[in-house]
Amino acid sequence: MAREIKEPAEVQEPDLLPAMGLFTILIPLLLTMTAFSKLAIVEINLPERSMMNMSNDAPPEPDEQALNLSLAITDQYVVIGARGGFQPNIYYKEMWSFRCKSDNQLVTYSPDDVKATVAAGHGPKCKDGSEIDKEHYLYQLENIELWYIDKTSDEDPGRVLWGVYTSHEAGVPDSILVDGNNSFLATQGEGNLGLNPPASLKKPGAGVAVATLTPNSARRLKPEDAAKLIVYPLSAYDEIAKELIQIHTAFIDLEDVDNIIIVANDDTQFDKVIALMDRAKSAGFTKINLAKLGG
C-alpha cells in the first residue's frame, strides 16, 4: 500500500507584537538618556583674593632657579619662554576646516580667502560644488588648524612642513609619527610656499617601528594601520607639544616644573587657547595660568 505524502504544515511566524511594544517603550527611554556629543571640562584655578599680595610693598625678587615657563601665541607665531629668554618662534599659517552638511566632507581654506568669499556674497565652497551658508559659516567651522611654517626670519615667507599622520577618518589627521630619535617624519612641501605635499616624504610601510608623541606609543605598524597613514601639513601644535615634553623632562627636578603661563593677545580665538592648554597638560604641566600679551 502506497504511503500518503503529508503536505508540509504552514510555517507560523512568532508573535512579535509584545516585543515591538517593549522596544517602543525602551527606545524613547534610552533617547532621553543618550549623549550624542560628550562634554568634559578643562579646569583652571585663579589665585584666591586672600592669597594675593594687596599691599603696596615692592614685589618679591624673581627666583632665578625657577623655570618660569610661558607659552605665548600671537597671530603669526607661538613662542616658548623660560627664565627670561625665548626659544625660536614657531611660525604658523592659520587654516579653517569646515564640515559641509551637503556631503559631510571637510574643506580647508585660509581665513582671508573665507572672508573675501563671504564679502563677495558667497559662502565657502564644498567639494560637491554647493556653498556653505554665508550667514552661518562659522557654525560649520570644525577645526582651526595651524600649519607649521619653516622660516629663517620674519621677512622669509617660509615653506609649509608636511608630516606623516595616523588617521581615523579619511583625510583627517590624528597623531603625528616620530622616528627613533623623536624627530617628526616630516619635510618641506613643494610648489609655492610649500603648499603641495612633498613627493620625497614616504609613508612607512607595514612592519616599520614608529611612535607618536604619546608616551610608550612605540610599535610596529600593522598593515591595516599603515594603509590609513596620510601625509598632511605639520601642525604647529605638534611642534609645541614636542618642545614642551622635552622641557618638562629636562627640568623635572625644579619646584615649578608643573607650572606654565599661557599668554595670548586679545584677538586670539578661544579654540586656540584650549588647544594650547591641551598640549601643556599632555606634556605634564598641570598648573596652567592665563595672561594677556602686554596686559
Next chain:
Amino acid sequence: MRKMHKYGKDVPFSLTSMMDMMTIILVFLIKNVDTEGQLITQAQNLILPVSTSKVQPKEVSLGITVDNQYVVVDNQKIIPTADVLAQSDLLIAKVDSVLKERRQTEQEHNLKAGLPADEAGNIIIQIDKNIPYDAMYKVMATCGFSGYTNIAFAVLMKNGGEE
C-alpha cells in the same frame, strides 16, 4: 475583459523588518547611553572647542555662557558680548553684581547647612570656540573677582570620548 484578481486570504502584516530596524536603533542607543547623567548641557547658539580632556564635573555648578551675542548667567541674558569687547575695564560690572548676589546666596545656604562658607565658588563657563580671548579673559577675571575662583571651561570630548 479585464481579469479580476481575487485574494482568497488576508495578506499578513509582517513585523520582522520593523523588528530588525528597532533592534539596530536599540543597540545604537545602548552604546551611547550615559548612565552617569550629564551635569552640564551644551548651551544653544555656540560651538564648544574640542579637547582631549575627559574630566567630568563633580557637582552641579553655576553656569556662564558666552556666545556671539550675549553673556548669559544661569539662563539670564546679562550683557551683549560686543559691549564686553568694547569696554576697556577688566571687570564686567553687570556680570559682577549678578555673580556676587549668587555667591552670597550660596554662602548663606552653606552656613545654614553647616558647610564651610568661605570656600572658593565653582563655576563652569561655556564659550564659543570663535570668541576672542579678550572677552574670555574679562569674563574669567570677573568670576575670580566675584569669588568664583574654581573655574572650568566646558569642552567637547575629542572623538566623542572614544579612544
